[in-house]
Amino acid sequence: MEDLWPFNEEIVARAIYASSLPIISAVGHETDFTIADFVADLRAPTPSAAAELSVPNQQELLLKLKGTENRLQNALYKKVEVVKLRYEKCMKASVFTNPMQKVNESYLVLDQQIKRLTNAIKLRLTQKKNNMLQCITKLDSLSPLKTLTRGYCIAEFQGKMVKSSKDLKTGDKISLRFSDGQKEAKILEE
Numbered sequence: 001m002e003d004l005w006p007f008n009e010e011i012v013a014r015a016i017y018a019s020s021l022p023i024i025s026a027v028g029h030e031t032d033f034t035i036a037d038f039v040a041d042l043r044a045p046t047p048s049a050a051a052e053l054s055v056p057n058q059q060e061l062l063l064k065l066k067g068t069e070n071r072l073q074n075a076l077y078k079k080v081e082v083v084k085l086r087y088e089k090c091m092k093a094s095v096f097t098n099p100m101q102k103v104n105e106s107y108l109v110l111d112q113q114i115k116r117l118t119n120a121i122k123l124r125l126t127q128k129k130n131n132m133l134q135c136i137t138k139l140d141s142l143s144p145l146k147t148l149t150r151g152y153c154i155a156e157f158q159g160k161m162v163k164s165s166k167d168l169k170t171g172d173k174i175s176l177r178f179s180d181g182q183k184e185a186k187i188l189e190e
Contacts, residue, residue, distance in 0.1 A: 007034035026050030148179035
């Protein structure tokens with residue numbers, strides 16, 4: 001136990017704990033424990049076991065590397081398969097198999113819109129035309145010229161329309177407008 005006592009010193013324990021390099025403690029034999037064993041990164045029962053623990057088995061490393069290589073290769077194959085399936089799906093889309101289909105569909109929609117717009121314009125024009133004809137009919141019925149066709153006439157004196165018999169005197173020359181022409185007349189009495 002006296003031979004191992006230096007590994008129980010506080011200064012040694014603090015140095016092992018503060019070391020940035022990994023430390024394997026392998027002093028003594030399997031049954032001997034020191035403070036250095038508890039602060040080290042790894043404890044080995046003997047110095048020979050420490051040598052084995054510090055250097056991994058080459059066969060095990062090669063097997064791990066081979067396993068990792070196989071997993072990566074399988075993952076890559078799966079990724080390639082997924083990308084291939086996506087590519088095939090995209091290539092089967094109608095955009096690639098029949099590129100003019102979308103253009104033709106757009107033409108159909110455009111034709112429908114043009115027909116709808118044309119019909120709306122025709123309907124609006126018909127409505128405006130009917131409205132205009134109604135207005136013309138109303139104006140025509142109120143027109144003084146229309147009144148003349150029913151047997152009336154318009155009397156004018158000195159270029160102005162006569163509205164009252166009181167506006168005329170005996171001897172005044174007036175103009176009478178009929179639906180088919182104009183005649184001159186003279187007022188004979190008041």
